[in-house]
Amino acid sequence: MSKLRLFWDFKSDAATVTASGAAANYPAANVAHPHLARPWKTEASSADEWIKFDLGAAASIAAFAVLSHDLTAGDSALYLEGNASDAWGAPSLSRSVTYRAGALVEFFSPATYRWWRFRFTKATAGAVRSLGRVVLGPYYELARNVGRSGFRLGLDDPSAVLRSDGGQVWADELPLARTLAWVARGAPQAQLDAVEACYRGVGQTRPFLTSIDHDTKPVDWLVYGTAEERLVSEYRGYNGAHLWDVGLRVREAF
Amino acid sequence: MTLADALTLPHGSRVVLARVSAGERLAAWVDNLDGTWTAPLTHAAEGYRVEGLEVDGVALDLEAWSWDAGAGTVTADEDAIGGDPREACVVAEVAFYWSNRPREVDGIVYDPRLEAVPSLSLRVEERFGELGQVGTGRILVANGDALFDRLAGLVWREAGLILEKDV
Secondary structure, three states, X not given: OOXXXXXXXXXXHHOEEEEOOOOOOOOHHHHHOOOOOOOEEOOOOOOEEEEEEEEEEEEEEEEEEEEEEOOOOOOEXXXXXXXOOOOOOOOOEEEEOOOXXXXXXXXXXXXXXXXXXXXXXXXXXXXXXXXXXXXXXXXEEOOOOOOOOOEEEEEEOOOEEEEOOOOOEEEEOOOOEEEEEEEXXXXXXXXXXXXXXXXXXXXXXXXXXXXXXXXXXXXXXXXXXXXXXXXXXXXXXXXXXXXXXXXXXXXXXX | OOHHHHHOOOEEOOEEEEEEEEEEEOOOOEEOOOOEEEEXXXXXXXXXXXXXXXXXXXXXXXXXXXXXXXXXXXXXXXXXXXXXXXXXXXXXXXXXXXXXXXXXXXXXXXXXXXXXXXXXXXXEEOOOOEEEEEEEEEOOEOOOOOHHHHOOOOEEEEEEEEEEEEO
């Protein structure tokens, strides 16, 4: 079991993004756009594909995620690579990425490189793959985790529903949105500072990632969403220590 | 399930597609010395498509000009323009494609910028029994990123709006 992790400082969003190729209308730079519905799509000419990030300067990276992808279990050789230069014969970091439907997420010891690349081999050269968002950056793991009843996961259907007098339902269907509310009680000052830094970075406008327990539920308990309300932390002084109840509410972003 | 089947159901997904067109006056022409001229599009980063070119109000044939989306430039044939484009008023017709939900239709990606299904009333003249004129309507376009502020330089006179409904 791992503690809750916040992943918001996406260094990759400011990077120069290039790829092995891109389908018309779906350039590689789309993965830096917050909307998952604006993906990078591969071409259908070669099985080997890659997407590359030039961060401009070396940066410490400890988390990597690919969201809203349609890679399949038949695709192979998924690797995250990092290097000091744009040369990929023997990159300094080469890490196998575990395939998971829906989202690929990796947390690892911080590595500092300017160039990063995610590569994979499609099951067939003629296949087209779509990656909605690819992000790289540091992350923060709570020092004081949420308790046993410390988080709530929900699923909301915002569809517009009209009812006739007879009780019949007429509906305009909208995508269901996952919601998450968590609180960590008695957290140290450093944890409050980190959560505040997250909130200052994203406000209620920029989607970020919350992984509740990566070891147990790497995808089901991963939420890409925006903070829903102001951040209010409650002070809990105890025996001279400065402790806080701190938490966030998040709504899934698309 | 066919479309006909879907239409019988009490639930569905209302998708509206909008094409909004405007003009961009082209300047800073560069002579390519091969019988063509190239001009940059000032607002190329805003996600529109160039779908026409007019010289002094006259539309050029499609073969007489080309648009390079990656470079953000328009190149036109000198003979079709009728000489030096710097001595003419050359306007590119640019089109934005927006929808209320993400869609790709006929190779065009619609940016989900419409906040809701637009309202629109059509006036039907009783004596003629056909659609008369467009009445009032309301279309809300998300401008949280100040897109329209950046587009102030476009020519919106004679701009157009086409709404379509998809499923």
